[in-house]
Amino acid sequence: MEQQRLEQQLAFLLELDKLKNVYRQTMVLHEDRQENDAEHSFHLALMAAVLAEHAKEPVNVQHVMQMVLIHDAVEVDAGDTYAYDAAGNADKRERELKAADRIFALLPEDQAAEYRSLWDEFEARETAEAKFANALDRIQPMLLNYKKGGISWIRHGITEEQARNRNCAIVSDGSDTIGALCEEIIEAAKREGMLQ
Amino acid sequence: MEQQRLEQQLAFLLELDKLKNVYRQTMVLHEDRQENDAEHSFHLALMAAVLAEHAKEPVNVQHVMQMVLIHDAVEVDAGDTYAYDAAGNADKRERELKAADRIFALLPEDQAAEYRSLWDEFEARETAEAKFANALDRIQPMLLNYKKGGISWIRHGITEEQARNRNCAIVSDGSDTIGALCEEIIEAAKREGMLQ
Numbered sequence: 565m566e567q568q569r570l571e572q573q574l575a576f577l578l579e580l581d582k583l584k585n586v587y588r589q590t591m592v593l594h595e596d597r598q599e600n601d602a603e604h605s606f607h608l609a610l611m612a613a614v615l616a617e618h619a620k621e622p623v624n625v626q627h628v629m630q631m632v633l634i635h636d637a638v639e640v641d642a643g644d645t646y647a648y649d650a651a652g653n654a655d656k657r658e659r660e661l662k663a664a665d666r667i668f669a670l671l672p673e674d675q676a677a678e679y680r681s682l683w684d685e686f687e688a689r690e691t692a693e694a695k696f697a698n699a700l701d702r703i704q705p706m707l708l709n710y711k712k713g714g715i716s717w718i719r720h721g722i723t724e725e726q727a728r729n730r731n732c733a734i735v736s737d738g739s740d741t742i743g744a745l746c747e748e749i750i751e752a753a754k755r756e757g758m759l760q
Numbered sequence: 761m762e763q764q765r766l767e768q769q770l771a772f773l774l775e776l777d778k779l780k781n782v783y784r785q786t787m788v789l790h791e792d793r794q795e796n797d798a799e800h801s802f803h804l805a806l807m808a809a810v811l812a813e814h815a816k817e818p819v820n821v822q823h824v825m826q827m828v829l830i831h832d833a834v835e836v837d838a839g840d841t842y843a844y845d846a847a848g849n850a851d852k853r854e855r856e857l858k859a860a861d862r863i864f865a866l867l868p869e870d871q872a873a874e875y876r877s878l879w880d881e882f883e884a885r886e887t888a889e890a891k892f893a894n895a896l897d898r899i900q901p902m903l904l905n906y907k908k909g910g911i912s913w914i915r916h917g918i919t920e921e922q923a924r925n926r927n928c929a930i931v932s933d934g935s936d937t938i939g940a941l942c943e944e945i946i947e948a949a950k951r952e953g954m955l956q
Contacts, residue, residue, distance in 0.1 A: 567814075
């Protein structure tokens with residue numbers, strides 16, 4: 565029994581090795597290449613622990629960490645959809661639900677339900693933990709992109725309004741302090757010609 | 761005050777972006793390239809949550825997750841030292857202590873102490889959490905390497921004894937089930953000509 569559980573858990577863990585090959589629009593800071601989902605999720609989990617005091621409501625930090633570690637798991641099948649890609653975002657939900665059905669089912673039944681529920685919770689953005697996790701998910705690429713000279717905003721011709729509408733309300737919903745940071749980044753990026 | 765804390769926390773979090781550029785000997789499963797520390801730490805944090813039931817003693821899962829997320833932070837300065845590199849391992853401790861002094865001090869004072877203590881705890885391998893975290897740190901590259909045809913063992917001419925001595929006692933110290941898996945991997949790798 566324990567052996568069979570371990571095998572199912574390893575199947576899930578090794579499947580998620582594929583997140584190391586799902587590339588995002590954000591660039592890493594010190595190499596000329598795009599960040600992948602595993603690196604992004606690593607960064608979010610660390611941010612969840614280090615920045616927890618800034619959450620708008622008290623959060624269960626472990627819960628947030630687990631949520632951000634699997635929030636992109638569906639992209640193993642569904643791929644990364646760029647935040648400002650309207651066509652890609654049209655069928656994103658459908659593709660991701662199908663992926664969630666397959667990927668979380670690799671786990672033993674109790675954990676399959678637990679991790680699927682974590683993913684649904686992240687997507688719904690209703691609990692304190694999900695709001696904080698989503699705030700981190702929005703601010704992390706903004707931080708990297710700003711530090712990298714706004715490269716992916718410039719490449720895609722993103723406007724100040726697009727960046728603000730897509731990100732700052734959701735960030736502020738999870739944290740006042742980090743919400744203020746979101747506004748500051750957009751102001752600075754505008755001033756420095758990174759956002760139209 | 762809150763603003764200053766946030767700035768210090770961001771300095772630490774952005775410094776650790778460099779872990780995305782510290783490459784290990786282990787290969788990722790689905791591309792022809794080495795894994796980096798951020799990807800490795802992502803994988804360990806996820807394993808900590810999914811495999812916690814296999815820990816030899818009950819563990820505080822959040823504590824294990826935080827520990828594995830920062831266990832390689834010192835490699836930003838000290839680089840990755842291959843497990844079987846005797847010369848590199850001779851002055852590893854000294855290089856890493858110096859790095860720890862610098863990197864954790866980027867955080868606000870209370871968190872600098874907290875994260876430095878987590879790193880020291882991981883290194884000492886005495887608490888239940890540190891033993892389990894170290895078990896994951898040893899089994900993860902073995903799993904990937906075995907699934908990848910033993911590529912890094914073959915490249916470096918590693919023997920069955922080296923692999924067993926370096927890994928399985930430490931893995932077993934953190935988990936009986938995962939300790940048994942360590943032995944199974946070594947037996948299979950020997951049988952399949954991946955280990956000498």
